[in-house]
Amino acid sequence: MTRDFASATFGSTGVRVRRLGLSATYWPGKKTIYKGLDNGVNLFFLFGFDRQMVTSLRDILKTNRQDYVVVTGAYNYIWGYQNLRKTLEKRLRQLHTDYIDAFLFLGVTKQKQFPERARDEMVRFREEGKVRTIGVSTHDRAFAGQAARDGILDTIMMRYNAAHRGAETEIFPNLAAHNPAVISYTATRWRYLLRRPKRWPKEGRIPTAPECYRFVLSNPNVDVCLTAPSNLRQFEENLTALEQGPLTEDDMAFMRQFGDAVHDMKKWFM
Numbered sequence: 001m002t003r004d005f006a007s008a009t010f011g012s013t014g015v016r017v018r019r020l021g022l023s024a025t026y027w028p029g030k031k032t033i034y035k036g037l038d039n040g041v042n043l044f045f046l047f048g049f050d051r052q053m054v055t056s057l058r059d060i061l062k063t064n065r066q067d068y069v070v071v072t073g074a075y076n077y078i079w080g081y082q083n084l085r086k087t088l089e090k091r092l093r094q095l096h097t098d099y100i101d102a103f104l105f106l107g108v109t110k111q112k113q114f115p116e117r118a119r120d121e122m123v124r125f126r127e128e129g130k131v132r133t134i135g136v137s138t139h140d141r142a143f144a145g146q147a148a149r150d151g152i153l154d155t156i157m158m159r160y161n162a163a164h165r166g167a168e169t170e171i172f173p174n175l176a177a178h179n180p181a182v183i184s185y186t187a188t189r190w191r192y193l194l195r196r197p198k199r200w201p202k203e204g205r206i207p208t209a210p211e212c213y214r215f216v217l218s219n220p221n222v223d224v225c226l227t228a229p230s231n232l233r234q235f236e237e238n239l240t241a242l243e244q245g246p247l248t249e250d251d252m253a254f255m256r257q258f259g260d261a262v263h264d265m266k267k268w269f270m
Contacts, residue, residue, distance in 0.1 A: 003019070003220060003223065005019070005217060005218075005242070005245050005246055006018060006019055006242045007019060007040075008223045008224065009223075010043065010069050010101070010102075010181050010223055010224065011102075011133050011154055011155055011179070011180060011181030011223070012132070012133060012154055012181075013069065013101055013132050013133060013181075015042075015066070015067065015068075015069055015101070017042055017043045017069050017223070017224055018039075018040045018041045018042060018043065018224075018242065019217050019222070019223065019224050019225060019242070020041060020213065020217070020224070020225055020226075020227055020238065020239065020241065020242055021041065021043035021044065021045060021069075021071070021183065021224040021225065021226045021227070022036045022041050022043070022044055022045070022226070022227060022228075022235075023044075023045040023046070023050075023053075023185075023226050023227070023228040024044075024046065024050045024052045024053035024056075024228075025045075025047065025050060025228045026228050026229065026230040027050075027052055027230070028052070028228075028229045028230055028231050028232060028234070028235060029052065029231065029232060030052055030055070030056050031232050032229060032231065032232045032235045033052065033053060033056040034056070035232060035235060035236065035239075036235065036239075037060065039239055042067055042068045042069060043068070043069040043071065043224050044057060044068070044069070044070055044071065045071040045072065045183075045226055046070070046071075046072050047072070047075075048072075048087070048090060048091060048094065054094050054095065057070065057095050058094075058095060058096050061095060061096065061097050062096075065097065068101075069101040069102065070095065070097070070100055070101050070102070071100075071101065071102040071104065071155075071157075071183065072091050072100055072102075072103065072104070073087075073102075073103050073104030073105060073106045073137065074087035074088070074103075074104075074105060074106065075106045075107050076105055076106060076107040076108050076109075076113050076114070084105075084118065084121050084122065084125075085121065085125070088100065088103060088125055088130060088131070091103075092130065098129075098130075099129060099130055099131060099132060100130065100131045100132070101131075101132045101133065102131070102132070102133045102134075102135060102154070102155045102181065102183075103122060103125060103131040103133070103134055103135075104134070104135045104136055104137050104155065104157055105118055105122065105135075105136045105137070106136075106137045107137060108136045108137065108138040108139075108140060108143070109138070109139050109140060110140055110143070111140055111142075111143035111146075114136055114138075114143070119134070119152065119153075122134040126154075132154075133154035133155045133181060134153060134154055134155065135153045135154055135155030135156055135157060135180065135181070136153060136155075136156065136157065137157040137158070137185075138156075138157070138158055139158070139159060141158065141166050141167055141170040141171055142170060144156050144158050144167075144170070144171050145170045145171045145173075145174045146174075147180075148171060148174040148175050148177075148178065148180055149174040149177060149178075150178075151177060151178035151180075153180055154180055154181060155180055155181040155182075155183065156171070156180050156181070156182055156183070157182075157183040157184075157185065158171060158182075158183075158184060158185075159184065159185060159186050160184040160185075160187075160216055160219070160222065160225075161184075161186055161187050161188065161189045161193060161212060161215065161216060161259065162189070162193055162207070162212065162215050162255040162256060162258060162259030162262070163189045163192070163193060163259040163260070163262040163263040164186075164189065164259075164263065165256070165259065167184075167221075168219070171221075172219070172221040175221055181223050181224075182221060182222050182223045182224075183222075183223065183224050183225075183226060184216050184222045184224070184225045184226065185225070185226040185228075187209075187212045187213045187215070187216045187225055187226075187227070188209055188212045189212075189259075189262060192262050192265070193207055193212050193258065193259065193262055194206065194207065194208070194209060194212070197258075197261045197262050197264070197265050198265065199261070200258070200261050205254065205258075206258075207254075207255060207258055208237075209234070209237055209238055209241075210237060210238060210240045210241040210244060211241075211247070211251065211255065212255075213225055213227065213238055213241035214241045214244060214245070214246065214247050214251075215247060215252065215255045215259075217241065217242075217246070218246040218247045218252065
């Protein structure tokens with residue numbers, strides 16, 4: 001894949017994308033979505049209930065559809081198998097589009113939650129031209145690494161930040177053979193990387209949100225890092241990460257040290 005700090009080619013689609021993608025999960029307002037558009041953001045992630053994103057994309061996709069990458073999917077229900085085709089068709093209707101760029105099986109915490117029949121059905125969607133790439137969103141790094149090595153998925157969406165760096169050894173070394181698109185999320189580790197952890201010096205430095213995004217984007221294996229701001233101000237701050245460029249070696253060392261301190265807090269949902 002061809003990439004620089006601010007842009008990359010998204011997987012097999014051939015579409016150039018800004019490396020900061022936008023999710024409206026926290027309802028940041030339509031002004032935020034169009035602010036992203038004005039700043040070259042052209043990869044958008046949405047759930048079906050993200051009404052702000054859905055209604056905005058309906059208008060955005062009316063022209064130059066080929067310039068945008070829409071990422072969505074069907075959520076993994078561990079207590080029952082979801083109707084993937086029904087979900088896909090609903091997204092197509094919601095967005096008034098003929099295809100989805102990346103259709104993912106979301107929320108896979110263990111490999112067994114992504115059954116073969118799910119992959120087979122998603123492959124059919126791709127063959128029908130209703131999706132351009134298929135993939136998963138997963139916390140199971142071993143599974144993601146194996147999927148990348150075996151080339152069974154076009155897109156891998158996974159957690160990566162200064163506190164969760166396991167992808168550096170379990171996923172990224174396996175990308176070269178098939179070059180799947182890589183989307184990362186939770187660069188701020190649900191904002192815990194913006195807070196002082198226990199036993200961190202009171203006078204010690206605390207990362208900024210742009211530093212968290214720059215940490216992720218400094219890794220060339222990540223095609224796109226998602227940001228999910230709550231408002232326009234947060235989004236404008238996050239956008240500055242693209243302008244500031246890669247972290248220096250000293251800043252990278254600081255982020256890793258701070259990330260270790262945050263990781264040691266061991267929150268139950270992590």
